Amino acid sequence: ELKVEQNPLFLSMQEGKNYTIYCNYSTTSDRLYWYRQDPGKSLESLFVLLSNGAVKQEGRLMASLDTKARLSTLHITAAVHDLSATYFCAGLANNNDMRFGAGTRLTVKP
């Protein structure tokens, strides 16, 4: 059974700083997804990582996938307040159902 663990669960950082959110998964996953959720809102797709070594970047966010280590990372560069949100990673189990991590609540302070 696919299990997805994120850390940290809570992250408070200052504007301008860099940080990485980690996503470990327990068994083979065909692909790895990252989503963003603003308070009281729905989930918005950020990245889909399809293969080992995949790297995708959008603005100050960069996601990578290491299938051998069963690890994906979401790196935040020079954080700004607008990045404050909860970030979820999710893997796709063999039966095509998606398993989510618990989420990382990011707060970026001035």
Place this chain on the structure above:
Amino acid sequence: DADVTQTPRNRITKTGKRIMLECSQTKGHDRMYWYRQDPGLGLRLIYYSFDVKDINKGEISDGYSVSRQAQAKFSLSLESAIPNQTALYFCATSDPPGGSTDTQYFGPGTRLTVL
């Protein structure tokens, strides 16, 4: 207009009542999903449907049932609501993995409170 809509957006009900949450989509996707979100637990899959005739249980299906009335509509029912079903419920849709838009698209959510 939103591509994935959910009704109602908020619902307060009492223990033992039957509740139906509805989801409609205009994205033309065959695959639809129901999740619940609880604080600190992320999203957990309740049921999913790959087409009108294909419905599957997810991670936490006990106490729930679904109906896929059409490609665009997927309803979630709580036959006899209980307080620990208080949660935020999301509907989502997708193409099959590997398609041109390989992700799930989420509705705005339904906040359900069972007293």
